Amino acid sequence: MSKVRVRFAPSPTGPLHIGGVRTALFNYLFAKKHGGDFILRIEDTDQTRFVEGAQEYIEESLKWASLIVDEGIKQGGKYGPYKQSERRDIYKKYANILIENGWGYYAFDTAEKLDSLRQEAEANKSVFTYGPNTRANLKNSLNLSKEEVDELINKNTAYVIRFKTPKNEEIIMQDIIRGEVRVNTSTLDDKVLFKSDGLPTYHLANVVDDHLMKISHVIRGEEWLPSLALHFMLYKALGWENEMPKFAHLPLILKPTGNGKLSKRDGDKMGFPVFPINWNVPNSDDIYKGYREDGYFPEAFVNMLAFLGWNPGDEREIMQLNELINEFSLEKVSKSGARFDPDKAKWYNHQWMQKLPIATIVNEFKIILAEKSINASEQKITKIVEMVRERSNFVSELWNNSYFFFQAPTEYDAKTVKKKWKQDSPELMVSVKNILSEISNFNRDTAHNAVVAYIEKNELGMGKVMNALRLCIVGAGAGPDLFSIIEMIGKDETVKRINLAIENIKK
Numbered sequence: 001m002s003k004v005r006v007r008f009a010p011s012p013t014g015p016l017h018i019g020g021v022r023t024a025l026f027n028y029l030f031a032k033k034h035g036g037d038f039i040l041r042i043e044d045t046d047q048t049r050f051v052e053g054a055q056e057y058i059e060e061s062l063k064w065a066s067l068i069v070d071e072g073i074k075q076g077g078k079y080g081p082y083k084q085s086e087r088r089d090i091y092k093k094y095a096n097i098l099i100e101n102g103w104g105y106y107a108f109d110t111a112e113k114l115d116s117l118r119q120e121a122e123a124n125k126s127v128f129t130y131g132p133n134t135r136a137n138l139k140n141s142l143n144l145s146k147e148e149v150d151e152l153i154n155k156n157t158a159y160v161i162r163f164k165t166p167k168n169e170e171i172i173m174q175d176i177i178r179g180e181v182r183v184n185t186s187t188l189d190d191k192v193l194f195k196s197d198g199l200p201t202y203h204l205a206n207v208v209d210d211h212l213m214k215i216s217h218v219i220r221g222e223e224w225l226p227s228l229a230l231h232f233m234l235y236k237a238l239g240w241e242n243e244m245p246k247f248a249h250l251p252l253i254l255k256p257t258g259n260g261k262l263s264k265r266d267g268d269k270m271g272f273p274v275f276p277i278n279w280n281v282p283n284s285d286d287i288y289k290g291y292r293e294d295g296y297f298p299e300a301f302v303n304m305l306a307f308l309g310w311n312p313g314d315e316r317e318i319m320q321l322n323e324l325i326n327e328f329s330l331e332k333v334s335k336s337g338a339r340f341d342p343d344k345a346k347w348y349n350h351q352w353m354q355k356l357p358i359a360t361i362v363n364e365f366k367i368i369l370a371e372k373s374i375n376a377s378e379q380k381i382t383k384i385v386e387m388v389r390e391r392s393n394f395v396s397e398l399w400n401n402s403y404f405f406f407q408a409p410t411e412y413d414a415k416t417v418k419k420k421w422k423q424d425s426p427e428l429m430v431s432v433k434n435i436l437s438e439i440s441n442f443n444r445d446t447a448h449n450a451v452v453a454y455i456e457k458n459e460l461g462m463g464k465v466m467n468a469l470r471l472c473i474v475g476a477g478a479g480p481d482l483f484s485i486i487e488m489i490g491k492d493e494t495v496k497r498i499n500l501a502i503e504n505i506k507k
Contacts, residue, residue, distance in 0.1 A: 004036025005216045006041040008062075009043045009206070015279035015288055016061050017260065019221060019253045022305045026250060027219045028067045029306070029328035036216070040072035041209060042083045044198045045216045046469065052282050055083075061276040064292055065302050066321055067443035079213040084205050091200040094208050094238060095161045095193055103237035106141040106191060108152055108159045115140075131261060132167040132190040161194035163203075175329045175413050176217075183229040192231055196393075203227065207234045212246060219248045221329070222337075224356040251309045254337040262340050264288065269481050269489055276301065295394035296345070300352040304345050309338035318351050348480075350393040361385050364395040372399075374406050380488070387480040401479070405488055409475025412505055416477035420467040426502045433498040436491060444487040447494075451483075472501035 001140030008024040010016060031038040042055055056074075062069060079407040081087050100102030102320070107130070114130070121128035128134070131410075136144055140162070140171065141149045165188050173181045173209040200208070210218060228247060232381065235244040253262045256270060267274040277290035291301045296403065303319055312319070312327040319327070362382050369376065412421075433448050455465050470482050479485065486494050 002216060003214070003316065004031055004034040005039065006031045006213055007039040007041050007210070008035065009209075010038060010058050011043050011049070012051060012058065013049040013279070014051050014054055015275045016054075016058050017262075017264075018276060018291075018305065021061060021065060021067075021276050022253065022308055023219065023221055024062060024067055024252060025065065025302060025305050026328075026333070027154075029325050030219060030330060031070075032325045033328050037070040037448050038067070039077070039079075039213065039215075040069040040075075040082065041087065041213070043044065043202060043205065044085045045205050047085070047197070047199070051155075051312070052264075053280075053364060057279060061337055062309065064277055064299050067448075073355050084209065085199070085448075087205070088199055089206055090212070091194065091205055092198075095200065095204060098163070098193065098234075098237055099161065101237065103164055104161050104166055105135075106149055106153070106159045106385065107162045107190075107192075108139045108157055109145075110158075110475075114255065129189040130162065132165055132185070135162075135164075135190060139481050144311070153288055158196040160192045160196055162190040163193050163234070165190050165230075165233070171467055173232050173247070175225075175228070176246055177251075177333050178249060178335055181225070183227060185229070188229060193356060201232040203230055203234065207231050207238070210361065211235070211238070211240050216247065218245045219250065222249050222252050225249045236267075237424060240452055252335055252337040254339045254347070255309055256340055256342060258337075258339045261337075263490055266340075270342060272345065280501060291345075296349050297352045297356065300345075300349040303352070304348040308340065309334045312393060318348075318355065327467045346393045352395070353389050353392055358382055358385060361389060361395060368396065368399055369406075380405075383488070387484060391480075404474045405480065405485065408493070408500060409473075410470060412474040412501065416467075417469055417505060420471055421505055422464065422468070425468040426506060428460070429498050429502055432465065432469055433495050436486075436498075439491065441485075442491040443483075444483045447486050448483040469498075471505070472498045 004028040008027050010020055010024075028038045030036070040057070040059070044050055044055075058440065060068075061074075061076065069075050071079065071082065073080075073082045075233075095104060099106070100121075109130075109448050111211070114128075117134075118128045122256060134394065137143075142164070144152075166185050169185045171183045171185065175181050184345075191203055192201050194200050198203075228249070232244070235241050255259065255262050255266050264274050271292050273289045273291050275288050275290045277292040279288040279290065281287070292298070299320065302324070303317075306324050306328075308317070310328070310333045311408065313332060361383075362385050365385055366381060369381070385398065386406050390400060391401045393397050422423060431454065432451055436447055437455050439446050439450055451465065451469070452462075454460075455462055466482065467477065470479065472478060473482065473485055473489070489497075
């Protein structure tokens with residue numbers, strides 16, 4: 001295999017969907033697996049759809065996901081520029097070559113004329129396409145004399161350059177994921193390659209740039225599969241057939257129901273992000289939420305995306321980026337769509353909550369504590385995180401699972417009170433309080449042993465005492481080891497909380 005060079009080539013028309021990030025990820029994994037280059041190219045030939053800030057959003061999203069670009073607008077490289085609008089002078093040359101060798105032609109039809117033909121076809125319950133079966137009756141250089149064409153061009157008559165699709169030919173292509181792909185040209189139209197505004201369409205610019213940038217593999221979404229035949233013919237038409245890259249079309253990411261492509265609407269409806277990071281809609285107060293701001297770790301996000309349409313072929317599900325690189329293979333990518341499961345996404349984040357270094361979690365939790373004006377030692381925070389992160393999917397959930405380490409409960413869970421706080425609970429808690437107050441060497445074990453001894457001596461139910469004590473300390477019926485909490489908050493605070501509970505729950 002020659003040097004592997006792949007590109008991720010998004011259009012800056014809005015926020016980057018997680019399907020686009022997965023395309024970038026699979027390109028990145030394939031390149032790094034084979035010691036190749038990962039290139040970011042911005043395809044902005046459609047200036048009417050350009051959105052301010054979208055390019056920067058794309059770059060920030062890839063950076064957050066740790067998909068390091070080898071060549072691009074900021075990184076540079078010997079095949080630049082890496083923004084198509086800055087390469088506009090390159091494409092006309094290749095459009096002219098297609099006209100000269102008979103694979104392209106000038107079309108002077110007005111937008112009004114084409115709209116009229118479409119409406120006429122629609123009235124007859126058919127569809128108008130500009131192609132092999134209709135071009136002979138339209139205003140183009142295939143039907144006009146050279147003199148007429150030259151006159152129109154000299155008068156600055158608006159024109160486009162179209163691809164001359166062969167009539168009724170079967171094209172046989174290979175896709176790494178899908179195998180053999182066959183298309184008959186009778187199903188194709190004559191796509192516009194060069195627009196009247198002096199810019200190429202996606203199709204011409206894409207093929208020219210891939211060739212000039214020596215792209216070895218084109219790995220892109222399934223939605224581009226219908227364009228494969230045209231791109232295949234363009235390589236042939238430009239004399240690059242022997243240097244054509246290999247193609248791989250990735251499966252769609254499907255809705256949680258499995259029916260149709262995942263969209264922003266699905267995320268809005270079900271309450272999960274479909275974008276990697278927050279997108280602030282230009283000239284609006286609207287914000288589309290992202291995985292980063294929702295509290296997902298980039299490691300979990302990438303891990304989750306990798307398994308949408310691919311797996312290593314064994315039982316492993318939690319894999320670091322370097323492991324994904326080592327195991328990745330396009331041959332293991334599924335042909336069928338991958339159903340997105342928001343609960344599985346949370347599961348991945350939970351797994352990474354446990355897997356990441358404790359210091360990483362502590363540093364993020366310290367930000368939350370600082371916002372609440374809570375000061376605590378690194379040692380204390382670390383110990384607390386170790387105790388409660390198993391119960392949390394996100395760092396943001398650590399507070400609800402640990403607030404009682406930092407402050408006494410101000411209210412008590414009604415269901416737990418009703419179920420666990422009995423008529424004799426206040427009396428029992430007074431006894432427990434007195435026992436704990438008398439311990440000189442106060443720690444987890446001495447407190448635990450003293451309370452257990454009291455329960456056994458008086459033949460009380462273990463749950464009856466412990467559940468009431470937990471309610472006093474935590475304000476609820478669940479949490480980490482009770483006596484570890486008691487040790488952390490200390491004797492005085494423990495006694496204080498028991499007194500508060502006796503007084504307030506009684507009310």
